[in-house]
Amino acid sequence: MGWRSRGVEIxxxxxxxxxxxxxxxxxAALEALRAAVRPGVTTGELDAIAEDVIRTAGATPSFLGYQGFPASICASVDDEVVHGIPGDRVLRDGDVVSLDCGAIVDGWHGDAAVTVPVGTAPPELLTLARDTEDAMWAGIAAARPGRRVGDLSAAVEEHLRSVGDYGILEDYTGHGIGSQMHQPPDVPNVGRRGRGTRLVEGIALAVEPMVTLGTADTVLLEDDWTVVTADGSWSAHCEHTFALTDRGIWVLTAHDGGEERLTALGAPYGGR
Structure with missing residues (x-):
């Protein structure tokens, strides 16, 4: 593998x-989790489903044991933004749950997250989840060789500012990914165009906006993992891993490689 630009793995x-x-x-794991989310299921049961899918495929969960994390997914409910630890919490009708999942194949990582309503969620939560996902795609679609990470960050922020008065987390960001789950560079969800690491063919990044219905202020709980909103407002989190290829953008954690959404946004699809 090659290395360039301040330790960024190419x-x-x-x-x-x-x-x-x-x-x-x-x-595949996130697809199984979406299908399993319903009132009455526990976050621990969701974790077991994801681990089974990952291990059945011959892969290894990225999260399990990572810096001591005790589960194969993060399951963050309502005002929990990210890094919620699965357990005996029972999902209720009207909740919203962020499910973050990673897998390792032959030493290489994939990482993605979805936000899923539980039963009949309030309309504002459905809108929040949709806007967060759309912002993620706007960020990914901004990637081109020669552009910079700040172009992705600005695209995420600009989309969210254009559709609502949301809190956008700045202390938690997307990241480079490859032979490790978290690598340089950070991929913030706010930023200025033309700033940050230059994008080149072979770079792989995870774009993951974390968005709230209130302020962007957060609190870390005593478990040293779960991040909650300081004002108790509900949140959403979406993530995909993509790589820049010689043809364009390849969303490695989307079943279709991101072709449908990228084409709709006028971005070059780079899958093989």
Whole structure:
């Protein structure tokens, strides 16, 4: 593999292909989790479903044991923004749950997250989840060789500012990804165009806006993992891993490689 630009890992096409395999495992796990979310299920039961999908595919959960994290997914409910620990919490009708999942195949990582309503969620929560996902896609679609990370950050922020008065987390960001789950560079969800690491073919990044219905202020709970909103407002979190190829953008954790959404946004699809 090559390395350039302050320690940023640049992947060969063959390494990106392995990351795609990891990404498809993540996509399958999140698909199974979406289908399982309903009132009465526990976050611990969701964790078991994800781990089974990952291990059945011959992959390894990225999160389990990472810096001591005790589960295979993060399950963050209502005012929990990210890094919620699965357990005996029972999902209720009207909740919203962020499900974050990672998998390793032959030493290479995939990482993605979705926000899923539980039963009949309030309209404002459905809108929040949709706007967060759309902002993620806007950020990914801004990627081109020669542009900079700040172009992605600005696209995420500009979309969210245009559709609502949301809190956008700045202390928690997206990240580089590859032979480790978290690598340089950070990918903030607010930023200025033309700033940050230059994008090149072979770079792989995880874009993950974290958005609240209130302020962007957060509190870390005593478990040293779960991040909640300081004002108790509900939140959403969406994430995909993508790589820049010689053809364009390849969303490694989307079943279709991101082709449908990227094409709709006028961005070049780079899947193989």
């Amino acid at each position: 992947k060969t096409p063959e390494q990106v292909d392995v990351m795609r395999r990891a990404g498809l495992v993540v996509a």
